[in-house]
Amino acid sequence: MQIATYVIILLAVLFLLSCFVTVQQGTIAVTTIFGKYNRSLPPGLNFKIPVIEKVFKRISIQNRSVELEFQAITIDQANVYFKAMLLYSVWNQQEETIKNVAFKFMDERSFMQALVRTIEGSIRGFVATKRQSEVLGLRRDITEHVKEQIDQTLEEWGYHLQDLQMNDITFDEAIMRSMAQVVASNNLKAAAENEGQALLITKTKAAEADGNAIKIAAEAERQAAQLRGMGVALFREEVAKGMSLAAKEMQQANLDTSVILFSMWTEAIKNFAENGKGNVIFLDGSSEGMDKTMQQMMAMNKLMDPGMPKK
Incomplete structure (x- = not known):
């Protein structure tokens, strides 16, 4: 009698358990009744009709x-x-x-x-x-x-x-090799073009630098020549002023101004002899030559002296 009771209790428990079904998260259970679709069960604990309702398939809704x-x-x-x-x-x-x-x-x-x-x-x-x-x-x-x-x-x-x-x-391997060769040749071509462009830029910049250097040197030479010319002009102006002043003083003292020219002539010969450094300079040292040179220098003195009357 007790065995029968235990069997009945066990069957009751199994029957009760068959009324529930657990569906895992990320899945949906599909049930059928007598082979026909009945419904879908969401994740969690679900009740189903025992014996006649069966889980046909569990479908994953995950990726x-x-x-x-x-x-x-x-x-x-x-x-x-x-x-x-x-x-x-x-x-x-x-x-x-x-x-x-x-x-x-x-x-x-x-x-x-x-x-x-x-x-x-x-x-x-x-x-x-x-x-x-x-x-x-x-x-x-x-x-x-x-x-x-x-x-x-x-x-x-x-x-x-x-x-x-x-x-x-x-x-295919043959195509891959040919593609690699094409890529390599294109890279070499691009490298050559880049190198050519770089060389062109380098030479262009060098030419521009040379041109600028030439311009700067020419401008410096022009300014130097201008300054040299200004120096020579100032020197000549100061010489003319000194000679005019000396001539006026000698006239006031009733002295012959040609002495100044003679002094300049002898001083020039002295400078030629001291600073010649081996160069040969031919001078007419005769009395006629000196007289001719003196006349020329006196004529220049008259031209440079603004106070003297001009013929």
Whole structure:
């Protein structure tokens, strides 16, 4: 009798426990009654009809990722190898979306195969319209094309493509070598152009510096010549003033002013002899030559003396 009681209590407990089901966070449980969709259960502890209501599938509403590796052919018959990462999730938690996720495919493997083949087919179709040289610069365009092409299809399945990252795009080894050679030659060309520009700038700056130096030197020489001329003019002016003053004093003393000229003549000969430094200077030392020179110097003295009457 006691055994029967224990059995009844155990069955009652099991029956009571079968009335509840626990759903983990990040998932939604789908239940059926006699094989037909009944409802979805949110995360937490849920009550269900015992015996007749069963949990058909637990659906993850978290983000999921899958890596893809496949090959495509460009319009110019070049093989392109892709490595990509696909990020997707359930579209939303509405009842119709959950029903599509739960019953659209027979199992998870069938869904993954359809998803991967659909994305690969979309990328292959896009790459088939492009040239090999264009593919490397079209990562974003490929992603946008895939989203545009399959978003509606994935929505009908209850899913949403969040991101498609092209991690690696490669070509056949021969093409990779040729591309590397093209890049290397372009770099050498750019380096040569930069070096030429740098040399041109250097020579231009050097020429400008030389031109400025020549201008500065010419300006300095011009100023020096001007100053030398001013010095000579001042010297001549002072000599003329001294000679005029000496001539006036000698006239007041009733002396012959030609003595001044004679003194200047002898002083000049003396300077020639002292400072000649080996140079040969020919002077007419005869009395006729001296008389001629004296007459010329007296004529110059008359021209330089403003107080003397001019004929």
